[in-house]
Amino acid sequence: xxxxxxxxLTITLPLAATANPLVKRGEQECSIVSHGDNDGWVKCRRQPxxxxxxxxxxxxxxxxxxxxxxxxxxYKGNCTWDWNWGMGCYINGYYxxxxxxxxxLCPHQ
Numbered sequence: 426x427x428x429x430x431x432x433x434l435t436i437t438l439p440l441a442a443t444a445n446p447l448v449k450r451g452e453q454e455c456s457i458v459s460h461g462d463n464d465g466w467v468k469c470r471r472q473p474x475x476x477x478x479x480x481x482x483x484x485x486x487x488x489x490x491x492x493x494x495x496x497x498x499x500y501k502g503n504c505t506w507d508w509n510w511g512m513g514c515y516i517n518g519y520y521x522x523x524x525x526x527x528x529x530l531c532p533h534q
Contacts, residue, residue, distance in 0.1 A: 452492050455507065455525040457516070459485035469514035473497025473506030480514035491525050494518065 459465045465485040470477030473495040483489070490510040497506045497515070506515035507525045518525065 452490055452510075453524045454488050455491050456522040457483050457485055457487045457489075457520055458522055459520060462520075467516055467520040469509055469512050469516050470506075471514050473515045475500060475517075477515065481512055483509065483512070483516065491521065494525070494527060 457467050459467055463482075466482040467485070468482055469480045471480050472478060475498040477497075489512070491507045492510050493508045494505045495508070495515065496504055498504070498517075500517045501519050503517055503519040505518040505527060507518055507521045508514075509516055
């Protein structure tokens with residue numbers, strides 16, 4: 426069977442997009458927004474999963490640098506996990522301010 430160019434492209438692009446779980450973002454200073462959950466503390470995990478290794482907690486309102494995000498387990502409709510540069514762990518995007526949205530990606534270099 427001979428596959429056309431667009432067939433191959435359609436098959437390989439989704440694979441390329443998922444090959445690297447981290448997506449580069451322009452450095453952003455974002456705040457933690459606890460939404461009143463967990464007594465104002467948000468868990469930071471080593472993997473972008475709800476059952477990922479617990480690494481520490483971050484207080485509501487805390488500001489820190491975020492450089493990238495990964496797609497992982499969904500929490501309250503949010504499936505992105507923002508990489509907290511200072512702590513070296515992920516926080517679900519539900520708990521980070523809008524400055525950490527996926528629309529803040531770096532342009533391709």
